[in-house]
Amino acid sequence: MDLDLRKVRYFVAVADQLHFGRAAEELHIAQPVLSRQVRALEHDLGTPLLIRDSHGVALTDAGRQLLTDAGLMLASAQAVRRRVTVAARGRRRLMIGFRAGVAVTAAVREFAARHPDVVVDMQRVEGDDQAAMLLDGRVDVAYVRLPIDEAGLRVTPLYAEPRVAVLPAGHRLAGKEQITEADLAGEPLVWPGTSAQPTRRPHPDAGYLVRGVDETLEHVAAGRGVSFLARSATVFHSHPEVSFVPVPELAPEQVCLAVVASRAEPLVDDFVTAARATAGITAECGNYEMWQLGGDSSHLGS
Secondary structure, three states: OOOOHHHHHHHHHHHHHOOHHHHHHHHOOOHHHHHHHHHHHHHHHOOOOEEEEOOEEEEOHHHHHHHHHHHHHHHHHHHHHHHHHHHHOOOOEEEEEEOOOOOOHHHHHHHHHHOOOOEEEEEEOOOOOHHHHHHOOOOOEEEEEOOOOOOOEEEEEEEEEOEEEEEEOOOOOOOOOOOOHHHHOOOOEEEEOOOOOOOOOOOOOEEEEEOHHHHHHHHHHOOOOEEEEEOOHHHHOOOOOEEEEEOOOOOOEEEEEEEEOOOOOHHHHHHHHHHHHOHHHHHHOOOOEEOOOOOOOOOOOO
C-alpha cells in the first residue's frame, strides 16, 4: 500500500510537538480527526509509531525512523508539485540558488548560450535553508557553503576561499593587516547558524547566532560581538561601521554545487557542467584558491 502523504504530514506535526492538541492547532484540524489519521497511518504501516500514555506522547523506534525519512519524502512531493506547476506555464525555467558573495553570472551566461529558450532565475539562499530549498524544489541547483546536510543531495566541490574577521570599526584590531584567533580570545561572537550545524561555533567564545551576512554586519556594527565571514564579504558587502581583517590560520570556507541526488534531468546536468567549467572565473571574483573538482565532498572540512 502506498503511503498517504497527508497522513505522514499529520504524523510529523505530532512527532515534532509530541502533543496532539498543539499539533492539531498547527494543522488547523480537530484533535479527534488528527488522532484518527495517525492511527490509520499506523494501521497502514502495520506498526505503532507513537506511545500514548498518561505521561504524554513519545516516539517508538518505528516512529523515529519514519520521522527521519519523512522530511525527504514530503520535500520531494512538494518539489514535484512545484515543477509540474512551472511546466504547466509552457516555458522551461531553471532556478539557481546562491549564497551571499558567490558570483553565478559566468555559469548562467555559459548555460544560457546553450539553452537560449530556458529562463534562468536566481535566488539567494541562507545557510539555514540551503538544503531545504533544494529538497522542496524552490531552487533546482544551488551554490552552497559547507557545512550542509547532504542527505538526499549530490554535492560537488568547486573552490575554497579564505575567511576574515568582521570587527566593529572602532575595535582595537580594526585596520590591522592580519590577526590570529588568539587575538580575539574572550570576544563575544556573532555567528550565522546553518541547517547542518545550527549551533556551530568556530571559536571557543562563540555566542550570538544570526541569519545571513546582512544581519551579521549589523550586529557587529552595533557592538554585539565580532564574527568570521568568507572573504567575498569584502567584495560584495560593505558597512561603514565594520572592518574586515584577514585571519590566515582559519580554515577556508568551501563553496560547492548541490542538486537533489534523485534528479536526472538534462537541464540540471547541463547547468552543473557550466558551473564546473566556470568555477575558475567565479573564484577569481574574489581571488580565491581553486579546489580540484570532483563529485565527492566527503574529504572537505570546515
